[in-house]
Amino acid sequence: MYTIAGHHHISMLTKDAKENNQFYTKVLGLRRVKKTVNQDDPGMYHLFYGDLTGSAGTELSFFEMPRVGSTIRGTNSISQIGLLVPSYESLVFWKNRFEVLEVQHGEITQYAGKDALHFQDNEGLRMVLLNNDGLETPEYWSAWKDSVVPVEHRILGLGAIELTVRYADRLDKTLKELLGYVEASRSEHEVVYQSVAGQSFGEIVVKQQEGPIEKPGKGSIHHIAIRVKDEEELRYWDRVINEQGFRTSGIVDRFYFQSLYFRESNGILFEMATDGPGFTADASVESLGEGLDLPPFLEERRAEIEANLQPID
Template identity: 35%
Template structure:
C-alpha cells in the first residue's frame, strides 16, 4: 500500500540565548510554549517546542538553544532558507504593524499569488508569514493566553523553503519517496505539494551556489514530515531504502516516534508520528510549565538540571495584547 504524508510535522532549529528565543516566539509571535525538555542526544541542551494552543502537529517550531557562547552557523546549501506560517489574509496589516512596532525588519512580497512577509528571528533564522485562504482550513487550535487575538494567531505551517545545490536530486526524494508533486515554478523557485493539499503541505526548492551550510546558531537542524503511525513509519523506511537513501531505525522521541534520512541535497528529513503527543506527561493546561524528561532520563534529572544553561521560565510572559 502506498504511504503518503499530509505535510509538515515540525521544524527544528538551533537558537542562542534560551530566554531571548522563548520571548520572541511567545511574546512577539504569540505561539504557546508547549514543551520544555532536553535534547535526548545532548542532555546539556534544552529542547523547546512552540506551537498552537495544544501543540498540534504541523504548528510546532522547536529549538535547541546552544546559548550565546555556542558556535554560529553559516547558511548555505543543504539547509532550510525560511520557515513559513499561515495567517488569514485579513491579518496581513496586523502583522506588519506588530512586527515593525517591535523592531523587526519586514519585507513584503507576492509569491504564487499570495502575500508574504519575510523577516528573521533574533538569531537570524528566516521566517515568513503567508496570507493565504488555506489558513481557514488549518487545524491549529487558538491559545487563549496568547498576546495575539485569536483571529490573527498563526495558523500552523504553510511551507518550508529548502536551498539546495540543484533541484533534481532533492525533487526526486520529494516526488518518489514522499509523494509530493510539482505544483508550480516562479522566479527560480519550484513549489512541491503533498497529496491532499492540506495546510503545511508545501515545500519550495531554490537553487544556491553557496557552499554546504555549517550547522550552528541561526540555522535549521532538520525538517519533519507527518506520519500517521508506527506501522506507516516502517513503510517509510522501506520507501527511503528502496530509493537508495540511508535511513535510521525508529527512534523513540517520547512525544512521537521518528526516523531520519538526509536527502541528496543535504537537508536532514525526519518522519514523525502524530502520537502519543504532548499530553503524555502534562495536561493541556500544564503544557510547558515544567522541565519534562523521558522515563529513561528521569534518574539523571538532578545532573541534567545542574548542567542546563540558566533559564527563567517565569520571565516568559504573554507579552502585550
C-alpha cells in the same frame, strides 16, 4: 501506498533559550508547549512552541547551544520557514506589530503564490508570514486563548518550508517519486511541492543555488519533520527509503512521537514523525510547557540535568 499528511515540526538552533522563549511567546504569541532537553544530549534545552497542544504541523522547536557561532549562509540548507496567518489584514497587523517591537521585516509582497511578509527573529532565523486566505487547515489545530496576539491574526501553523540546494533535480526525484509530493507550480526561480494537493500546510519550496554549503549556527534550521500516522507507517517508510538507497536511522522512540531520519542527496535532513502520543503524554493541556518534562529514560537523571540548565522563566 501511504502519503505524507503535511509538516510535523521544524527544528532550529538557538544560542539563548531565554531570549528565544521571549521572542516566540511574547512577540509571535505562540504557546510554549514543551520544555524538555535534547534526548541525545540532555545538557541542552529542547523547546517546542505551537498551538494549544503543540499539534503536529504547528510546532517550532529549538535546541539551545550557548557556544554556537553565527550562521554562514549557503546552499544545501533549509533556508526559510513559512507560517500561515488568516488573512491579508493579518499581514498588515503583523507589519505594524513588528515596527512597534523593532523586529526586522520587509514589506508585504508575494511568495510562493501568496501574500507574504518576510521577517527575522533576533538571531537571524528567516521566516515569512503567509496569507492562508481561507484555505483549509487541519481540523485538530486549535488556538491558544491566552496568546498575546488577537485570535483573528494569530499564527495558524506551518506553511511553505524553503529548501535551497545545489541539485534541485535530485530533490525533485526524492520528493515526487519517493515521498509522493506533487508539483504545484514551477517558475524560473522556484518549484512549489505539496504533500496534500491544493493545501498550504504541507508545502515545500525548492530553490537551486550554487556556491558553498551553509555552515550552521544560531538561527539556522537543523531539520524538517513531516507527518506520518503511526509506527506501522514508519516501518513502511523505513523499508521504502532504504530500498531507494538512502540510509535511515531506524525507528527512534522520542516518547512524544516516534521518528525516522534520513538525508536526501543534497544533505537535507528529513525526519518522519508520528502524530502521537503528543505532548500531553506527561502533562495536562493546562500545564503544558510550564515545568521541565523529561522522557522516562532520563527521569532518574533529573537532578543532574536540572543543575546544568539555566532558568528560562
